[in-house]
Amino acid sequence: MTGNLIELAVAVLLAGAVGSVVNGFVNLIMMPIIGYFSGGQDFSEYKVILVDAVVAADGAVTTPENAIMYGAWVNTIISLIIVGLILFIIVKAYNQTKKPVKKAPAAPAGPTQVELLTEILDTLKSQK
Secondary structure (H helix, E strand, C coil), X not given: CHHHXXXXXXXXHHHHHHHHHHHHHXXXXXXXXXXXXXXXXXXXXXXXXXXXXXXXXXXXXXXXXXXXXXXXXXXXXXXXXXXXXXXXXXXXXXHHHCCCCCCCCCCCCCCCHHHHHHHHHHHHHHHC
């Protein structure tokens, strides 16, 4: 039981570390590449503005804009797909390193009662 608890704690810590590494990979490497091939666009800036920001005469924003940031959601979906792929690869590699447990060969089965009784009967018949 204690071994399983330690393995679970290590798995949680590794998941957090792998998650941050993968998020960095997605945000810093993959999204600029995807943006480059989609015409130099940054998905995180895509939004639907519901209410425009109100700007005062001096240029200060009095009321910020209200917008649906669907571009950040696209980044999150891409991140999820990449995390799933990486975890799949890690689990697949781990399962290949585990050696299958070989079952011990079954003990040779002895004769059944019917076989023993038949052998005794044959022995008695041959002695007559």
